[in-house]
Amino acid sequence: MSGEQGRTIPFMLNDRPVVARVAVYETVVEVLQREFGLFGARESCGQGLCGCCTVVVNGTAVSGCLYLAVLVDGAEVVTIEGLATGGSLHPIQQAFVEKNGFQCGFCTPGFILMTKELLAHCPHPTTDEIRHYLSGNLCRCASYLDIVEAVKMAAEAGGSTDRG
């Protein structure tokens, strides 16, 4: 990339300071994949509608397929890879495993990150609150009923406590 199209940006990625050389037109998902080998956020619809590309920037879930990489300059970025600590799963991840809250798994990281944001705002959501909050994430395998169960289980397990 030429000088005017490139930027060098420092940011925090899953609690570690990092620096990346990015093009001004590149998205967060592209940079996470190319520079850091992180593939948990992934582009599917390419329009910010399905939620497969969800990453958390400064505490807010964003669509990583639309969010320009240059905008995370100096920000704190959390991806699905930042949730498990050491070898143990985050309670939300554990709940998704136990309740089978996925089938093909492609949309799952997005659902888990949105669940984390939901539980931070609302530690004990009702079914309607879960459905409404997660309605911006789509699952073509349609594991929706199991996702609700997983979110409830995570809430009971104290999934709102931030370990990441």
Add this chain to the structure above:
Amino acid sequence: MPKLETQELDRDSRAPYREVGRSVPRLEGAAKVTGSAEYIHNLRVPGMLHGKICRSSVAHGRIVGIDSSAALAIEGVHAVITIDEVLTLVANPYYGPAFHDQPILAHGKVRHVGEPVAVVLAADPHVAEEASNLVEIAYEPIEAVFDEVAAARPGAPVIHDVLKPAGMFTDLKYLQGRSGTNVALDARVRRGDVVRGFAESDRIFEHTFRSGKVMHAAFEPIVSLAEMNGHDELTIHSATQSPSFVRSEISRLLGWPENRVRVRTAFLGGGFGAKLYIKLEALVAVCALIVRKPVRIALTMDEQFYTITKHGATVRIKTGVKNDGRIIARQVETFWNGGAYADIGPRVTQKSGFTAAGPYDIEHVALDNFAVYTNEPPAGALRGFGISQVSWAYERQADIIARTLGIDPLDFRRRNILREGRPHVTGTRISNLEIPGVLDLLSDRMEWDRPFDRGTGTIRRGRGLALGLKACISPTTSVAIVHVYGDGSCAVHCGTVDMGQGSDTVMAQVAGEVLGIRAESVQVLHPDTSSTPYDMGTLGSRSTFHMGHAVRMAALSVRAQLLEIAGRAFGVDPTDLACCDAAVVCGDGRRLTLRELMLERFAMQAGNVVGVGSYAPSYEKANPETGQSPDITPFWMLGGAGAEIAVDMETGRINVTKLVNVADVGRAINPSIVERQLIGAAIMQAGFTLFEEMILIDGQVLNASLADYKIPGFLDLPEDLSAAYVEIPHENGPFGAKGVGETGVFSPAPAIANALYDAIGVVVTDLPLTPERVLRAIRKAEGRPMEDD
């Protein structure tokens, strides 16, 4: 032959089962929730180029020129590939599972909007994309045809000069050399004398039902990456449901032996039929061979709309009944909109077409099924392989007949269903199929006997039910290998692709059951044609039955070897031993773990014990004149659905308040996975029923993106959604299991529409049941049609 084998196996197996019937959590759970599961989507290799496809902007036309100069002038563009470059490698560049009709890149003409014409290759995907917009393609338009009925008529613009059946399916060979037609396949079934049947009928009903085009929208868009190994070998990494087929097709195109082509896959981010047979693989393969570098092509969601769809279909159904509600004659004509390339469409036509009379016992039947080329994007397999298009017709009409005759819809079905042992219209007997049981369960879940309040005023309520019958595809083959490694751990090598349906877990349960080990400790390798044996493909709900059978036989072979080793060590007859808790145990309490057995066998902690199993059920080709065969399928599948809806008379909007999906599953190897397949299918089919529809005008897809093509989300779920199943073990299934991946899509659409009919008596013949379509029908029925109707 397979039946005998199975009986022998059944004597061998112990019940109650430990692994079979247990809701084992998916083996890959931790990988999927941490984002670390492997998808081909994630793969990058050093030196790789990204390909971006330049697509046709016209529906039917001759290519008069391709000018790549502006694209090549962009810094970073490595090459622009057209058919001219492809022809230097592949003299006959046409591929496809049913017909060799699809060129690797457009060859002289284009047949649909979005057809790949050229590929720009660059190390930077943004460069490839930018340059792809600069390739100038000039066309001389040809008259196009889009409607499947119009395209089937003599005199319609001809899309392919001559039919070119591929040869893999011997029952398509008769089409060789046929020309001057868009009808790619005409398949018929004849039973009794339908003319006499209608003459003897008290009432005759005639309707035409249509299903619109819809799309899989698998979330991992179609992606393939090809790279050379050494000088003359090729590896294709592909998000494919059928690695074995890809290998043979690439080998055929290149004229190479199959052992120089390796095809591997990983977890698929959904498939639903979109990733079957061959999609991008031939294109990436020739690109990699031309530039001698790895080439990756990944579609966007939008491009998937131009790559493969479900068939739109027109179904004309004429039914003769007696006043007592018995169906005595049925004639069905189905026209399948196959788009510009056959893909597997002719097989969809044939296999679903012969079930178009439904799960009913009818004396006089005539079925005619036409696979039709049109200038729309190609149609292929989509979860159900055409069944939901024909069940939409026969189950919708069932309720119209029942109401006209004053018979309860459930009762009408009970009077007509095929019972065990009765011949299906193809002549194959119904066996191991619980049609009455499914109806009973449905009636129970719907509380059919209780009074139902249909409401008055603006919100009206109704309920409906429907059935759907499928014959699992045949003939097909699966081969599996089960290994015990030197340390006693176990792995299954099989070609079944886990695209979310949970096959890895199920295969581990099958092997674990036979070997007396926990499914969680079994490793299931992902398909790689260099190390996993042949499988026809992960399609048509065939894997649990066919591959499950092969894995079971492979595991039985391993078990026999382990018992032999232990028998020698213990000095007892192997038949006195059993596999249990990861060990071989003797009646007297002595036991050797698998690890110890390997040490016993190889005198060091090393070696392999290997078992191979293969399964190809018996099959008899149907008579082409009559469609009759005594053995047309290895197993029958039956789904049923019940729906309760509320419809808003002012807006036409349907709210599904209850949806029950019921299936005959033989035996649920993993009950949790079975239930999820049925519920997932119900939601997907509810989307196809209520709002999903590709809008095409002159072959252009007007809504080729998820922004404009809505799929079901949380806010679209029926309020009360559930699944249930009957388990009557199938005599040939592994532990009695049948496939279930598609069963849940057979019936929700007609069940919901029957509920609408029950609510307000309005007949809507076309899917989906959008508020607009419903409102127009309401207004018409009220005698005050919309201005433009």
